[in-house]
Amino acid sequence: MKIKKKIQQARTLMDALPYIRKFNKKTVVIKYGGSAQADPALKEKFAQDIVLLYLVGIKPVIIHGGGKKISNLLDKLEFKSEFVDGLRVTSQSVMEVVEMVLGGNINKEITNLLNYHGAKAIGITGKDASFIEAKALDEGKYGLVGDITKIDHKVVEDLIAQDFIPVIAPIASGGTNHPGFNINADLAASKVAVALRAEKIIFLTDTPGLLDSDAKLISTLEKEEILELKNSGVISGGMIPKTDACFNALEEGVGSAHIIDGRVEHSILLELFTKDGIGTKIK
Template sequence: MSEENRASEERGWATARTLAEALPYIQVYDRETVVIKYGGHAMGEESVARQFAADVVLLKLMGVNPVVVHGGGPQISAMLDRAGVKSNFVDGLRVTDADTMQVAEMVLSGAVNKEIAHWITMAGKEADVRGVGLSGKDAGLLTVEKTTRTKKDPDSLIEHEVDLGFVGEPTKVDSKLIKGLIASESEDWVPVVAPIGVAADGRTYNVNADTVAGALAGSLKAKRMLLLTDVPGVKGADGEIIRQMTVGDASRLIDDGVATGGMIPKLQTAMAAVRAGVEAVVILDGRRPHAMLVELFTETGAGTMVKAR
């Protein structure tokens, strides 16, 4: 036997061992819902997007019900830059006037949403797995109210309200449409949701995608919520990645100042989702190939898991 054939045979045995080791985890997630927040730099390159879509299709074929919620901040910023519109942020949230809201909806519900759904459909075409693009405006999926924020003046220490414009917070999730797509026996649908919602007065609002993913995962009572980001997990005071923590641990990391910057809202989203009924939330690096598969189907997992206790 040639060296090439021997190496090929070894790869075959290694693949078989991997599948056998994954069997218990495959059974755990059979017919369970996993909400995946896909965004940031994890969705910046076509090759990464294609790999993500292929992994989502594989999850579907393995009996998991994936639901994708995506962001699109960099894409919105690029479009606004081309239009000569300057973006302002308060605590990580984009101040969104009427013109910015139009651009945000066009980018999120249009180009980004349809591209992700398209990649999933292309990756699953041989198995007839199809991505279907939606936004929170469809079928009353996401009802929101205007976000209010206060900011303390550094000199007077007086707090004043900051108007973020058309930025919303979820108040109600009507997940019947998503559940119907998941339950379909005639088609294998993968819902792809853009973070746009509607207020009671009919106005359209931009919503933080992490927040939408958490609210939707809670409504669906998802087995897992995966927050794909551009960091390998949550770091402790020693700088090492924490593999598992409770909601209480996450709260203390924030209170003690160990968790900073963009990690704070991610931990807050994870805590809210767990309190809403999600079994666990995992913060992991979406840039790493097959990170979702490693998390769900191996003993070591990938990233930081947040659970109730």
């Protein structure tokens, strides 16, 4: 390799230094959307990004979704499920599938991938040590969709203190003999970020960020503007719980919230280690 190229590589590393210093020992919660998990090559890059954060002293915590995989299995089994207000209405049998896909398949896949790339990741659901408890959201309007009532942050903090990367499936305990609750992953991520007093929350999804009525990217947005965009229908479907989650996280003390494109390779590094970041920043 030519010396010039080597120097350029060193400069690229140095460009990241101020950010590495800024986020050193800080907790960053990353919501890994099901929509961003489609491509195997991108999954590898996601895992590499997370392991890099971990090895430079940032404390990543992963919460994943899995909407599309759940829908695929439900279709195969010919179980009906519908979305209301961006949330999956969850019957008992749908809950079984949700737990299989989220707590089993996807959770272990992400955990395995991170471990393969050199981290120590542990996959859990809110049922483990009952660290997430919930009750039915809106008096059961959406079936077993849960509203988190309690998070035992110590369980996650202990894992972080032992240098594990927690990989959390958004399922909550509903008590003994209860099938558990399906929690929207965006809302679970924001509650976990608040409980851990995270520096940042990042949502990886399948759009460039939050788009306006002309489908143009909104780079920055005040959290108060969310309501307006919801009322005018610009924010719809899966973006409703996501922007609600950003709002809640910021309201309760998380430093910043970002919605970024999980289909862009190394999008997490671009967000964390460049001046302008990518996607939408909500202030």
